[in-house]
Amino acid sequence: MASGDVEYRCFVGGLAWATDDRALETAFAQYGDVIDSKIINDRETGRSRGFGFVTFKDEKAMKDAIEGMNGQDLDGRSITVNEEVTEEAVVVEDGNSFN
Numbered sequence: 001m002a003s004g005d006v007e008y009r010c011f012v013g014g015l016a017w018a019t020d021d022r023a024l025e026t027a028f029a030q031y032g033d034v035i036d037s038k039i040i041n042d043r044e045t046g047r048s049r050g051f052g053f054v055t056f057k058d059e060k061a062m063k064d065a066i067e068g069m070n071g072q073d074l075d076g077r078s079i080t081v082n083e084e085v086t087e088e089a090v091v092v093e094d095g096n097s098f099n
Contacts, residue, residue: 008062009055009084015039016075017048027074028054032061053084 012024025037039052056062062083070081 006059007055007084008057008059009053010062010066010081011051011053011084012069013051013080014077015048015050015052015079016077017050019048019052019075019077021052023075024052024054028056028065028069031056031065031068033057 012028015024019039021037021039024039025034028034028037033056034054035057036055037052038054040049041047042049054065056065066081066083069079071078073079
């Protein structure tokens with residue numbers, strides 16, 4: 001990603017093993033344009049690790065999705081939704097990063 005590019009991505013945890021990328025996108029699309037939805041799978045087994053990420057076109061859609069979906073039921077599980085924190089976003093007040 002080029003410097004200055006911003007991604008509006010949220011972390012989604014507590015997912016059911018049966019939830020796939022398409023179901024994740026469908027659940028979050030009501031809040032705005034979804035650029036990408038990805039369930040993270042175990043490298044060895046290929047099975048879902050129970051969390052994923054949804055990337056939105058704009059910040060409003062991401063914030064609306066976090067507010068609207070956090071604690072909601074998806075495929076029989078109560079999910080946790082919050083803004084993804086990237087290394088670039090972790091900066092202390094004096095401008096120094098943690099890395």
